[in-house]
Amino acid sequence: QTTGLVGLAVAENPHERLRILYTKILSVLQNIPKDAAYRKYTEQIVNERFDLVKKETDVQKLQDKLNSGQIEEVIVQAENELSLARKMIQWKPWEPLVEEPPSDQWRWPI
Amino acid sequence: TVRPKNEVEQKQLCAFGEYVAEIMPKYIQQVQVTCFNELELLIHPDGIIPVLTFLRDHTNAQFKSLADLTAVDVPSRQYRFEIVYNLLSLRFNSRIRVKTYTDELTPVDSAVSVHKAANWYEREVWDMYGVFFANHPDLRRILTDYGFEGHPFRKDFPLSGYVEV
Numbered sequence: 001q002t003t004g005l006v007g008l009a010v011a012e013n014p015h016e017r018l019r020i021l022y023t024k025i026l027s028v029l030q031n032i033p034k035d036a037a038y039r040k041y042t043e044q045i046v047n048e049r050f051d052l053v054k055k056e057t058d059v060q061k062l063q064d065k066l067n068s069g070q071i072e073e074v075i076v077q078a079e080n081e082l083s084l085a086r087k088m089i090q091w092k093p094w095e096p097l098v099e100e101p102p103s104d105q106w107r108w109p110i
Numbered sequence: 111t112v113r114p115k116n117e118v119e120q121k122q123l124c125a126f127g128e129y130v131a132e133i134m135p136k137y138i139q140q141v142q143v144t145c146f147n148e149l150e151l152l153i154h155p156d157g158i159i160p161v162l163t164f165l166r167d168h169t170n171a172q173f174k175s176l177a178d179l180t181a182v183d184v185p186s187r188q189y190r191f192e193i194v195y196n197l198l199s200l201r202f203n204s205r206i207r208v209k210t211y212t213d214e215l216t217p218v219d220s221a222v223s224v225h226k227a228a229n230w231y232e233r234e235v236w237d238m239y240g241v242f243f244a245n246h247p248d249l250r251r252i253l254t255d256y257g258f259e260g261h262p263f264r265k266d267f268p269l270s271g272y273v274e275v
Contacts, residue, residue, distance in 0.1 A: 093135070098157070100139070101154070
């Protein structure tokens with residue numbers, strides 16, 4: 001019983017952990033405006049994965065269906081997504097552009 | 111002979127570029143895909159840390175690896191230095207380039223909080239170009255001699271330097 005990856009321990013009860021993480025992500029996403037593209041796409045991804053996790057109880061088959069590496073990697077990715085969602089609330093990247101660049105800034109060749 | 115065009119990959123990169131631009135319109139000024147299928151995001155300097163954290167953490171864009179951090183000096187522009195970050199996604203096997211701009215005196219946020227690998231790269235950019243990185247843990251010279259004055263990679267620095275050897 002090993003993940004095969006250095007530094008990642010085998011997760012006992014991954015379904016529970018993923019369930020908690022996905023519900024936390026969805027609750028954090030409620031804090032950003034409904035029309036933001038980030039909220040739309042992340043909710044879509046999280047709901048897809050959440051449905052797969054709820055339907056499939058066998059760990060091996062769940063890994064194959066998610067097609068995203070080991071379950072432990074999926075857990076790490078969900079934790080990253082949660083921290084990203086919390087930071088997004090502070091940065092608010094859905095607002096319009098902060099400042100236009102000077103007109104010759106991105107012209108190539110000069 | 112000419113390299114054959116990979117239309118499928120170009121379309122995928124265009125679609126991904128539009129996806130990222132839709133999610134972060136506050137910082138992304140332009141998105142382009144070169145003819146060699148390389149995706150580039152052109153960013154306002156305030157958005158370095160948000161964009162790099164998004165590209166590292168988001169499920170659709172797990173660019174966990176910072177492959178390179180360099181600068182380009184174009185003296186004729188108002189913001190003469192262009193900082194370039196090259197990222198690699200191991201999950202999706204794809205690369206992306208993130209570009210920002212700054213002039214000689216404006217500090218830029220350090221990427222060390224997002225990618226530990228940026229530490230020495232930012233020291234090199236400071237040493238060679240003079241771009242100051244705010245919140246860098248240890249910004250000092252890395253390649254030039256101990257009492258060296260000047261920033262060698264700038265375009266106005268002469269090829270054989272100011273000091274006779």
